[in-house]
Amino acid sequence: MNQSEKKNIMKVAAYRHFGSPEVVSLVELPKPSPGRDHVLVKVHASTVSAADYRARSRNVPKGLGILAAFGLGIFRPHNPILGMDVAGVVEAVGANVTTFKPGDEVIAMLGAKFGGHAGYVCVPQKGAITVKPRNMSFEEAVTLVFGGLTALGFLNRAALKPGGTILVNGASGAVGTAATQLAQHMGAHVTGVCSSANRELVSSLGADRVIDYAEQDFTTEGRTYDVIIDCVGNAPFERVEALINPGGTLLLVIADLKEIVRAAGRSRKSGKLVTAGNIKYTAEDLAFLVSLAESGRYKAVTDRTYRLSDIVEAHRYVETGRKTGNVVVQIAAGSPGPDLATVSAHPYTPSP
Ligand SMILES: NC(=O)c1ccc[n+]([C@@H]2O[C@H](COP(=O)([O-])OP(=O)(O)OC[C@H]3O[C@@H](n4cnc5c(N)ncnc54)[C@H](OP(=O)(O)O)[C@@H]3O)[C@@H](O)[C@H]2O)c1
Structure with a gap:
């Protein structure tokens, strides 16, 4: 593979079947390109949430199994990349995008479309996306979202x-x-x-x-x-x-x-x-959370932080139902942070 082909490939954590944490594996996929109304975000961090666990295992509350099957996929997942939330940097924007530009640091909620456990994701500019808090790292900021x-x-x-x-x-x-x-x-x-x-x-x-x-x-x-x-x-x-x-x-x-x-x-x-029932996720609510975080009135609560390559371990931990706050996945190569072979401090890592 030459350099320009490599540039168009991204690493993702994908699952092709419903089941235990081991159904998730790292694969390479073509990098997406933004549509006219979309923002292409280079993902620095996401979380493994209770929603990822439920989607991956199709373990949902009583009576919701059939609805979940239609929403998530009957035999195979509709959306093979999990991850409802992202924090990252805008890399490119579609022709109609006016609210974001390349270089903007953002956080976004992808909701039921998932897709955050990937090197890149496209987010509609009118979706639940906003500029990330200036006083938080990507790993902290992503904990605001889900x-x-x-x-x-x-x-x-x-x-x-x-x-x-x-x-x-x-x-x-x-x-x-x-x-x-x-x-x-x-x-x-x-x-x-x-x-x-x-x-x-x-x-x-x-x-x-x-x-x-x-x-x-x-x-x-x-x-x-x-x-x-x-x-x-x-x-x-x-x-x-x-x-x-x-x-x-x-x-x-x-x-x-x-x-x-x-x-x-x-x-x-x-x-x-x-x-x-479900919540309508909005950019206004996200911006409100950012304003609280920037004024020191909302703390990131992080239990553990994993590398994308340790995604199966992250799923195993979330599946226990015992996590404290958020389990963060660090995605972009070279983003700052501790050696993430294992975990950050328990019981939690408060932001400033
Ligand atoms: N309706 C929606 O749109 C929506 C959106 C998001 C999430 N959800 C659902 O909401 C639920 C909560 O989500 P989450 O992300 O907060 O889950 P979570 O982070 O996985 O919750 C884990 C926490 O629950 C605590 N816990 C377990 N049993 C408990 C008990 N009996 N009493 C009090 N605390 C207990 C655990 O503490 P200990 O280990 O110390 O017991 C742990 O800290 C999930 O079932 C998720 O699927 C729904």
């Missing part, structure tokens, strides 16, 4: 007011660490539910109270909340209805088909908003 946009999208559905109360169930995951920080920023009194190992982290992110789920069942405490956000999947409406104040909200980040279908009816009957 958890941050999901948490913000759900919290935007609730009328959480300054002084209001919220319980974040699963406060140490990617979505929970984001929800804790955002709710604190909104002026709410935050109760985080996590294990004892993550107590200190969750407090440092702004939780006023922390409940260790191994020691105390939050549903038997006798406290009530304006909003409950469930990032674990063990707080369905029937379990927590009595804990939600009149007019309050249950945000089901993870829910089975029955919960999703019954959400609207339960809202009508109870006068409490019950909401589940």
Whole structure:
């Protein structure tokens, strides 16, 4: 292969079958070229998220298997490259692109199209893409995207007011660490539910109270909340209805088909908003997260960082369901960072 052919090839982590982490492998594919309305991003970092694990294994909540098969692929993945989020540098833009130019450092959410575990990706200029925080590395900045946009999208559905109360169930995951920080920023009194190992982290992110789920069942405490956000999947409406104040909200980040279908009816009957399903990811929400990060009001929470060549290990770790915040994948050769043969410091790596 000559030099110019090499330049048009990129390394990606791809999966051709659904299954265990070992179905993911490194392959070379042609580098994409941007369409008229697209931005070509050279990817420096992405994450392996719960969504990557679910897509790869097709392990989805009860009742959603058929929908997932149509969305992800019945026999083989529709989109063989996983990775919902990227941080990188704009390399080229299509003829109609006016908002970005080559050299811009950006973060983007690719959503259900995935494609971030690759050397390059094309992103629509009107998609969820914005300039990355100036005070964060690519590896830090990418952690804003998946958890941050999901948490913000759900919290935007609730009328959480300054002084209001919220319980974040699963406060140490990617979505929970984001929800804790955002709710604190909104002026709410935050109760985080996590294990004892993550107590200190969750407090440092702004939780006023922390409940260790191994020691105390939050549903038997006798406290009530304006909003409950469930990032674990063990707080369905029937379990927590009595804990939600009149007019309050249950945000089901993870829910089975029955919960999703019954959400609207339960809202009508109870006068409490019950909401589940997918979030619309927007550039405005991403820009809001960037503004918080730049003013020091939102921290990157990174559990481990892997090289793209260690992608199978990264999937194995995420599949445990025990990660703290985000698992980052470093992609562009030569991007700065520690020796990433293994992992960065646990329990988490806070940004400045
Ligand atoms: N609806 C949507 O659009 C949407 C978007 C994004 C994600 N999701 C879903 O939302 C869920 C959360 O996503 P995520 O990215 O935050 O997951 P994650 O980062 O993998 O969550 C892992 C965390 O959950 C904690 N945890 C496990 N069991 C717990 C329990 N019983 N009580 C409290 N905490 C517990 C773990 O802490 P310990 O190890 O200390 O227990 C760990 O820190 C996933 O199921 C994901 O598929 C949905």
